Amino acid sequence: MAEKITSRETDYSQWYIDLVRSAKLADYSDIRGCMVIRPNGYAIWEKMQAALDRMFKETGHVNAYFPLFIPESYIQKEADHIEGFAPECAVVTHGGGEELAEKLYVRPTSETVIWASYKKWIQSYRDLPLLINQWANVVRWEMRTRLFLRTAEFLWQEGHTAHASPEEAQEEVLRMINVYKTFAEEYMALPVIMGRKTESEKFAGADETWCIEAMMQDKKALQAGTSHNLGQNFAKAFDCQFQTKEGTLEYVWATSWGVSTRLIGALIMAHSDDKGLVLPPKLASRQVVIVPILRGDKQAVVEKAHTICEELKKSGIHAFVDDSEQNSPGWKFAEYELQGIPVRLEIGPRDISNNICIAARRDTGEKQKLTLDGTLATSILSMLETMQQSMFKRALDFRESNTFEVASYDEFKSLIDNGFIVAHWDGTEETEAKIKEETKATIRVLPETPDFIAHYSINEPGVCIYSGKPSKRKVVFAKSY
RNA sequence: CGGGGUGUGGCUCAGCUGGUAGAGUGCUGCGUUCGGGACGCAGAGGUCGUGGGUUCGAGUCCCGCCACCCCGACCA
Numbered sequence: 371m372a373e374k375i376t377s378r379e380t381d382y383s384q385w386y387i388d389l390v391r392s393a394k395l396a397d398y399s400d401i402r403g404c405m406v407i408r409p410n411g412y413a414i415w416e417k418m419q420a421a422l423d424r425m426f427k428e429t430g431h432v433n434a435y436f437p438l439f440i441p442e443s444y445i446q447k448e449a450d451h452i453e454g455f456a457p458e459c460a461v462v463t464h465g466g467g468e469e470l471a472e473k474l475y476v477r478p479t480s481e482t483v484i485w486a487s488y489k490k491w492i493q494s495y496r497d498l499p500l501l502i503n504q505w506a507n508v509v510r511w512e513m514r515t516r517l518f519l520r521t522a523e524f525l526w527q528e529g530h531t532a533h534a535s536p537e538e539a540q541e542e543v544l545r546m547i548n549v550y551k552t553f554a555e556e557y558m559a560l561p562v563i564m565g566r567k568t569e570s571e572k573f574a575g576a577d578e579t580w581c582i583e584a585m586m587q588d589k590k591a592l593q594a595g596t597s598h599n600l601g602q603n604f605a606k607a608f609d610c611q612f613q614t615k616e617g618t619l620e621y622v623w624a625t626s627w628g629v630s631t632r633l634i635g636a637l638i639m640a641h642s643d644d645k646g647l648v649l650p651p652k653l654a655s656r657q658v659v660i661v662p663i664l665r666g667d668k669q670a671v672v673e674k675a676h677t678i679c680e681e682l683k684k685s686g687i688h689a690f691v692d693d694s695e696q697n698s699p700g701w702k703f704a705e706y707e708l709q710g711i712p713v714r715l716e717i718g719p720r721d722i723s724n725n726i727c728i729a730a731r732r733d734t735g736e737k738q739k740l741t742l743d744g745t746l747a748t749s750i751l752s753m754l755e756t757m758q759q760s761m762f763k764r765a766l767d768f769r770e771s772n773t774f775e776v777a778s779y780d781e782f783k784s785l786i787d788n789g790f791i792v793a794h795w796d797g798t799e800e801t802e803a804k805i806k807e808e809t810k811a812t813i814r815v816l817p818e819t820p821d822f823i824a825h826y827s828i829n830e831p832g833v834c835i836y837s838g839k840p841s842k843r844k845v846v847f848a849k850s851y
Numbered sequence: 852c853g854g855g856g857u858g859u860g861g862c863u864c865a866g867c868u869g870g871u872a873g874a875g876u877g878c879u880g881c882g883u884u885c886g887g888g889a890c891g892c893a894g895a896g897g898u899c900g901u902g903g904g905u906u907c908g909a910g911u912c913c914c915g916c917c918a919c920c921c922c923g924a925c926c927a
Contacts, residue, residue: 383921400918458926479927513852513925520926573927593927630927663886700887707887718886728886851926 375708377644382588389638390517393647393708403515403522407631410709411518413655414634415525419505421557421652422527422629425549431501431529436483438507439474444482447607451481454574458510460522476509481575481600481626484530485608492532492622494613499542500532518635519592519851526630532622534612536601539623543599546627547580550595551819558633559650559761560584560640561769562594563790563822563846565815570799573626577601583814583846585769586639589789591814591848594636597627640765641733647710648733650761651754658682658689658750659711661702663718675717678727678746685747687754689715707732712757713750715740733757733764775826775844779835782847786811790848792826794841796834805836811847 375392376384390396395411407415423433439462446452455478462474477483484502491497509523529546533539547564554560562582572579576598584594605611605621612622641648651657662668662675675691682689692702699716706714716728721742730737731753740749772789776782782791786809795801795813806812817828826844834841 387920398919402919454926508927510926512927514921514923524927526927596927628927632927661886665885668885695885698885698887698889700885700889702888703886704888716886720886 375644375646378587385644386635386639387517389642389646393710395634395638395647396517398517401522403512405517405521407525411634414637414649414653415631417653417655418553418557418633419527422549422553423503423505425553426503426527426529429501429545429549431503431531433504434502435504435506436480436487438477440477440480440483442473442475444486445475447482448575448603450603451575451607455479455510458512460509460511477506478508478510479626479628480504480506480508480528481530481604482608485604485610485624488530488532488622489608489610492610492612495534495615498532498534498612498622499538501529501542502531503527503529516635516851518638519632521631524630524632526628528626528628531625532605532610533624534614534620534622536623539601539625540599542625543578543580543597543627546625547582547595547597550582550597550627550629553629554582554584554594554633555762557650557652558637558640559652559758559765560594560636561762561766563815563817564819565817565846567596568799568802568813568816568845570802571812573598575600575603576626577603580818581815583848584636584640585765585772585790585848586636586851587642587768588639589772589787589848591790591846591850592632592636592639593814593850594633595627595629598625600624600626641761642710645704646708648761649710649712651712651758654688654710654712656688656690656709656711657754658687658713658715659702659706660689660691660715660717661699661706662691662693663699663716663720664693664695666719671717671719671722674722674742678715678717678742682747682750685751687747687750703730713753729753731757733761773826773846776835777832782835783809786847786849790814790846792828792844792846793835794832794843795845796837796839796841798837798839801834801836805847811849814846814848814850816843816845 375388378385393410394408396408397406399406459478460476463470505527507523507525512520512522515521531542551562551564554562562584564582567579567581578599580597581593582595583591586592602621602623604624610622611619614620660675660679662671664671672693679689679691712732714730721727725742726739727742728737729740740746774785775792776785782793785791802813817823823829828844832841
């Protein structure tokens with residue numbers, strides 16, 4: 371097969387593109403910046419959606435759907451919001467062959483159209499909190515796009531909540547960023563640093579933005595999810611007030627939070643290797659592929675393979691058999707490694723007579739013999755669990771060994787291409803902008819994860835590496851996607 | 852938007868100083884194979900991105916347009 375993946379060492383970007391295309395996760399379309407998500411890629415999204423949707427519902431949220439089109443007048447209601455998003459919007463000017471009286475923006479995010487509805491639904495403190503999530507597509511006319519990481523149209527979920535007090539809104543913001551953290555770590559096996567964004571990096575229209583940041587294998591940072599405290603900004607813009615218990619009128623406090631198909635890009639960039647995709651078992655729609663070695667009594671081998679498959683399925687393992695005869699076992703091994711199937715079982719006549727099969731783990735390549743008896747499913751389940759844990763551990767070790775604490779700007783400059791930098795910052799936008807201009811590195815996050823804070827003594831005062839002025843805390847710098 | 856690149860079978864690309872379309876891979880059929888991307892034989896498949904120009908003749912030269920990709924400035 372000619373489909374060779376460029377090695378990560380040779381060209382990381384090309385590796386990523388080759389992998390996405392040859393594993394059939396996504397394809398370019400003829401529409402600028404828009405990709406086709408192919409079944410293999412969409413399956414990952416469906417697994418993500420299922421887990422996230424369950425977590426949202428467990429925290430009291432419900433799903434709804436709002437229009438794709440947003441009247442220009444809505445977009446213009448919140449000043450920071452329009453400034454942040456208008457330049458990258460697609461705008462519809464005609465409909466039904468006629469020029470529209472008012473232009474319609476294709477949503478880049480739905481705060482405005484949702485708050486136009488919330489205004490109608492909220493009158494009393496009894497209507498609060500309002501906890502709604504929407505699964506949708508959005509469009510941002512990005513100048514430069516990259517498969518999954520930044521496309522003109524992408525799929526995401528956006529939660530939009532309304533609360534009666536700032537405390538309750540803040541609690542929601544934290545609750546949801548923690549849901550994202552849990553999801554990233556437990557499902558994606560992706561360690562993340564949770565914390566706040568600086569003023570200049572926050573969402574257009576938010577008072578405060580919280581995020582989770584992850585390290586990719588090229589040591590760059592990727593923002594994997596955000597949760598915004600919108601204060602009363604949108605409530606004021608849409609004149610959404612409620613009557614309190616005491617009978618007074620107050621503007622509603624709001625939050626919004628989202629993750630997108632970018633997570634698929636994060637998953638690829640964090641775990642995969644030169645052979646192809648490596649999927650954490652919890653996000654693999656196909657967890658075990660059984661490859662029968664078709665020689666000798668083929669019929670018996672194929673039957674045994676299917677018997678094993680049925681047995682695994684009964685234990686809740688997503689297994690399948692590839693008993694097609696047009697491709698050799700070697701071809702199948704390579705193909706399913708490319709597609710990231712977590713475990714491969716090889717079974718041939720030799721194994722059947724020894725009452726065993728060979729199990730190979732995708733992440734490490736390790737092969738081991740498993741006995742073909744009632745313990746097989748249990749062995750596979752524990753192998754999947756071990757794999758999930760060990761992928762997380764490996765990613766965490768990688769991040770830790772590529773995170774450096776520095777005390778001077780010279781050190782900063784010499785290490786910034788090697789990973790994350792933990793350093794003191796004087797808290798000013800000027801310093802942040804200067805460092806960005808000089809090094810292209812940005813402040814990714816003001817960490818709030820307790821173990822991270824403890825590990826790097828984040829809250830210990832010191833002096834800013836750039837200005838030498840006093841600094842209350844350390845922050846995380848990195849180059850990012 | 853600035854810089855660079857590319858448009859030729861499904862895919863990746865070759866095609867020089869113009870002479871009428873090629874490879875690898877994939878696809879279809881048959882047979883032999885099968886424990887790390889097997890092999891043989893026989894097939895199908897292209898108005899060469901698009902519009903104009905030069906020429907007896909254009910995939911090839913010239914001009915315009917369009918699209919996509921890559922590198923920057925902006926962003927989940």
